[in-house]
Amino acid sequence: MSERRPTPAALSRPEPVVVVVLSRTEETAEAVNRLLRRAGLTAHCRRVHDGADLENTVEAQRPELVFIAAEDRLFPVEAIAGLRARQQPPPAVILLLNECSEAASETALAAGAQDIASLEAPKRLVLVAQREIAAQRNARALMAAHAASRDYLRALTSLREGSTDPIAEVAEGIVIAANPAWLALLGYSELGSINGLPVMDCFDPLSHAALRGALHACLEGRWPAEPLRLRARDAHGAARPIDVVLSLGAANDGEAVISLRVPTVHGDAEEDLRSQLERAIRMDPTSGFLHRAHLLGALVERCRQPVAGGVRYLACVQIDHPEQVADRVGPLAAEGLVAQLADELRCHLSPPDLGGRFTGSSLVFLLERGTQEDVERWTQQVTSSVRNRIFQIADRTVHITLTIGWARVIADDADDAMSRALEAVRSGRTDGGDRTVRRDPIATANESDDRAWAQRIKTALMENRFRLQQQPIASLQGRPTDSFDLLVRLQDDDGSDVLPSEFLAAAQRNDLLRALDRWVLAATVALAHQRAGRGFFVRISADSLADRTMVPWLKSQVGSAGVDPSRLVVQIPETDLDRDPEAAERLCDALREAGIRFAVEHYGHGTDPLHLMARLKPNFIKIDGKLMQGLAQHAEQQATVRMLVKHAKRVGTRTIAERVEDANTMAVLFALGVESIQGRFVQKSEAVTLG
Numbered sequence: 113m114s115e116r117r118p119t120p121a122a123l124s125r126p127e128p129v130v131v132v133v134l135s136r137t138e139e140t141a142e143a144v145n146r147l148l149r150r151a152g153l154t155a156h157c158r159r160v161h162d163g164a165d166l167e168n169t170v171e172a173q174r175p176e177l178v179f180i181a182a183e184d185r186l187f188p189v190e191a192i193a194g195l196r197a198r199q200q201p202p203p204a205v206i207l208l209l210n211e212c213s214e215a216a217s218e219t220a221l222a223a224g225a226q227d228i229a230s231l232e233a234p235k236r237l238v239l240v241a242q243r244e245i246a247a248q249r250n251a252r253a254l255m256a257a258h259a260a261s262r263d264y265l266r267a268l269t270s271l272r273e274g275s276t277d278p279i280a281e282v283a284e285g286i287v288i289a290a291n292p293a294w295l296a297l298l299g300y301s302e303l304g305s306i307n308g309l310p311v312m313d314c315f316d317p318l319s320h321a322a323l324r325g326a327l328h329a330c331l332e333g334r335w336p337a338e339p340l341r342l343r344a345r346d347a348h349g350a351a352r353p354i355d356v357v358l359s360l361g362a363a364n365d366g367e368a369v370i371s372l373r374v375p376t377v378h379g380d381a382e383e384d385l386r387s388q389l390e391r392a393i394r395m396d397p398t399s400g401f402l403h404r405a406h407l408l409g410a411l412v413e414r415c416r417q418p419v420a421g422g423v424r425y426l427a428c429v430q431i432d433h434p435e436q437v438a439d440r441v442g443p444l445a446a447e448g449l450v451a452q453l454a455d456e457l458r459c460h461l462s463p464p465d466l467g468g469r470f471t472g473s474s475l476v477f478l479l480e481r482g483t484q485e486d487v488e489r490w491t492q493q494v495t496s497s498v499r500n501r502i503f504q505i506a507d508r509t510v511h512i513t514l515t516i517g518w519a520r521v522i523a524d525d526a527d528d529a530m531s532r533a534l535e536a537v538r539s540g541r542t543d544g545g546d547r548t549v550r551r552d553p554i555a556t557a558n559e560s561d562d563r564a565w566a567q568r569i570k571t572a573l574m575e576n577r578f579r580l581q582q583q584p585i586a587s588l589q590g591r592p593t594d595s596f597d598l599l600v601r602l603q604d605d606d607g608s609d610v611l612p613s614e615f616l617a618a619a620q621r622n623d624l625l626r627a628l629d630r631w632v633l634a635a636t637v638a639l640a641h642q643r644a645g646r647g648f649f650v651r652i653s654a655d656s657l658a659d660r661t662m663v664p665w666l667k668s669q670v671g672s673a674g675v676d677p678s679r680l681v682v683q684i685p686e687t688d689l690d691r692d693p694e695a696a697e698r699l700c701d702a703l704r705e706a707g708i709r710f711a712v713e714h715y716g717h718g719t720d721p722l723h724l725m726a727r728l729k730p731n732f733i734k735i736d737g738k739l740m741q742g743l744a745q746h747a748e749q750q751a752t753v754r755m756l757v758k759h760a761k762r763v764g765t766r767t768i769a770e771r772v773e774d775a776n777t778m779a780v781l782f783a784l785g786v787e788s789i790q791g792r793f794v795q796k797s798e799a800v801t802l803g
Contacts, residue, residue: 206229227244280294283369326775337359421792432514478521482771482791486737517540565619579609583791630662677706716736735768
């Protein structure tokens with residue numbers, strides 16, 4: 113992460129020096145730090161303990177100096193050139209030795225190090241450090257000046273065009289140009305205040321992972337120009353959410369330039385005025401979300417529309433102890449707190465989410481996610497994010513917590529869901545607040561309902577009233593889309609679609625899952641015959657996992673249709689494979705022998721996912737969609753996905769991320785090396801017609 117831009121008052125102070133020391137002992141790092149500080153350098157030393165930690169720290173901290181205790185043998189000398197190549201300009205690497213010699217100096221220089229030094233010769237160590245710091249800063253200044261001069265003409269052209277969209281241009285991670293609208297957006301008075309700074313300094317650290325991934329994808333020509341929801345950081349350090357569109361510009365002197373643009377609405381002045389008036393009527397001016405009356409109408413209207421897939425929940429977000437907050441900061445300042453809270457929540461929302469201000473201290477959101485667990489993770493991430501944030505109101509800092517009540521929307525009954533969500537909020541506040549509470553509808557299913565569902569399923573099977581829907585699996589590596597995930601729907605008597613969440617449990621209780629699986633598999637084979645060249649992922653239940661006749665039957669279906677068996681991918685949930693390891697190995701072996709590929713879905717939360725991958729060696733893993741919720745803001749989830757991808761590459765398994773719903777998540781997945789994604793961000797599922 114880049115250092116925060118210094119304020120004008122701080123410019124006269126010595127510029128801090130970021131130093132990384134690789135050694136077995138803390139004493140070595142402390143000795144280096146002490147010598148540099150005695151020489152008048154404001155050194156910020158960080159010790160790392162192994163080669164992997166060194167590589168990660170160099171990439172994250174962008175140090176000017178790297179000291180490697182060579183005789184500790186924690187990092188191979190021949191890897192120094194590669195380490196330096198990861199940063200521009202590359203850091204100066206100095207090898208620490210007990211004794212310096214000409215032979216040791218030649219070896220170090222040949223490996224790419226800048227020099228050698230010894231704690232036993234402190235004056236020489238300081239002189240070497242001062243020389244390399246000066247060289248580093250000259251190189252950075254030269255790089256920024258060269259980039260600025262090279263693109264100056266294009267910046268002038270952009271300004272002459274009079275664009276009202278804030279635009280900045282970035283080369284090698286450095287801001288090289290920005291128009292007046294961008295400067296105004298971030299509160300800078302002139303281009304010199306921002307020119308030459310790392311672009312990450314313009315954004316809050318929570319946005320760095322998504323921006324870094326999008327920049328990488330854009331440089332490789334694989335970014336789809338989707339807007340990123342980022343937190344911009346202005347000249348005073350305050351954060352605000354903005355949408356940024358990235359595009360790759362023409363390369364100058366061999367260096368690619370990326371344009372960052374914040375789109376604004378352009379059009380007919382009268383039409384703009386009408387839109388602004390309609391927005392003022394519908395939107396709460398403090399939060400930027402819908403007014404209560406318009407919120408209630410929008411909730412009813414949205415809930416009348418069927419869910420495309422997954423689940424729909426209503427969440428009520430309530431500030432804990434709002435009266436105490438208002439007493440402390442005053443009622444007018446409390447409105448400013450609501451505005452900052454709304455900005456924080458906006459960073460956690462997906463594009464389809466609907467939100468509004470319900471009372472003075474509460475907001476309501478309609479969320480559509482893949483599973484109930486996704487919604488639960490959302491509520492936990494929001495409460496944790498607000499709990500750990502310090503809000504700045506005028507000259508005061510304020511700490512708040514939230515209680516979130518959430519309830520599933522059943523059918524189109526928004527009123528019932530709202531009542532349960534509000535009841536959940538009241539319960540959570542009574543218990544002390546700072547928590548999330550779910551209120552499910554009272555179960556009304558009985559034996560007669562179960563029998564009725566069983567009959568509906570049997571009738572639909574006999575009358576061939578099940579339908580397939582397909583969702584594309586999109587490559588992040590530039591490959592054409594040729595694989596699709598298949599979903600099943602029951603077509604009711606009135607022609608409407610019934611989601612699996614409504615009938616699968618009844619099918620399981622009535623021992624109908626194997627029959628349903630075979631209908632889906634047979635329909636998939638027919639679809640593969642009809643649409644040559646495409647691959648299809650089709651899921652089976654735990655009942656079919658234990659069915660020894662399933663693979664021979666499927667093999668005969670594939671053979672009769674003349675379909676290449678490798679175009680079929682049978683996918684099985686990780687929890688089902690964990691539950692019956694013997695059946696899992698038997699099924700996977702049978703599929704492999706039949707030439708049919710297989711995938712593990714909802715992968716990453718089992719008892720031992722890495723052991724399962726090494727044992728079964730699936731063709732694909734589908735990384736669990738729960739890990740996608742808030743991925744761009746949570747480093748621990750990113751670390752988990754990175755680990756799964758690393759092990760998948762080791763065993764030759766391809767990776768697919770489930771339930772990707774926004775561009776920020778896609779950008780992070782690109783940076784983490786995930787190969788493909790699926791979800792509503794790629795495309796909603798669509799019906800398929802069999803000939």
